[in-house]
Amino acid sequence: MLFGDAKSSARSVEEIEVIEKDRRRFLSLIPLAVFGVIAASVGGAAKKFLEPAAAAAESTEAAAGGGWLSLGMVKELTGDDPIERVVAVERNAGWTKSIEDATVFVLPKHDNKVLSSVCPHEGCPVVWDAETKNFLCPCHDSYFSDCGSKLSGPSTTDLTELETRVADGELQVKV
Ligand code: FES
Structure with missing residues (x-):
């Protein structure tokens, strides 16, 4: 035990x-x-x-389909005067995103070249002057030809040409 x-x-x-x-x-x-x-x-x-x-x-x-924004069917973009188009552009700034309208001009007379409406001088929006057949920046009176070349005024450069492509008969732009 x-x-x-x-x-x-x-x-x-x-x-x-x-x-x-x-x-x-x-x-x-x-x-x-x-x-x-x-x-x-x-x-x-x-x-x-x-x-x-x-x-x-x-x-x-x-x-945006990879950043490409539609400006319409090529066959519908006709005429001698620039065609104004407003596209919605999504912008990312840090952690926020916003959608801004951007105005561009399609130039059917110049092989559907597309120009930014932002004046290269200080960023005002340019307008098409149907009387003079030129683009005009009303802020400081810069004038640009119907294909965007600088004519007069304080702007030292032409209007900015934007990158374009045609996909399925549609003219598209990167803004
Ligand atoms: S901003 Fe266009 S001429 Fe100054």
């Missing part, structure tokens, strides 16, 4: 050692678990923070 008690007492010591080892192993894992939780939280927050910009960039491309 006494021998049996000593044996069971020895087992208890072994069991206690095993339990102690398990406890130490468990405690050693706690910092890793805490680190994992923190890393997951930071990762989730970073993903949320970065996703809007990526989504906005994707939606800009999708909405």
Whole structure:
């Protein structure tokens, strides 16, 4: 009986050692678990923070068909005078996006060249002057020819020609 008690007492010591080892192993894992939780939280927050910009960039491309905006069917763009078109351009500024109207001029007389309506001098919108058959910037009286070449006034350069393409019979522009 006494021998049996000593044996069971020895087992208890072994069991206690095993339990102690398990406890130490468990405690050693706690910092890793805490680190994992923190890393997951930071990762989730970073993903949320970065996703809007990526989504906005994707939606800009999708909405504008890769940045190309329609100006209408080529066969409908006719005449001697420039045709004014307003296109909706999605702008991304940091984490915000907005849609702005941009006015451009299609020049059927000049092989459907497309000009920006922004005056190169200080950015006022130019208008088509049907009487003189020139573009006029009313801010400081810069004049440009019917193909956008600088004629007179403070502007030192021509109106900006925009990149265009024809896709499925449609004239498209990048603004
Ligand atoms: S902004 Fe057009 S002439 Fe000055």
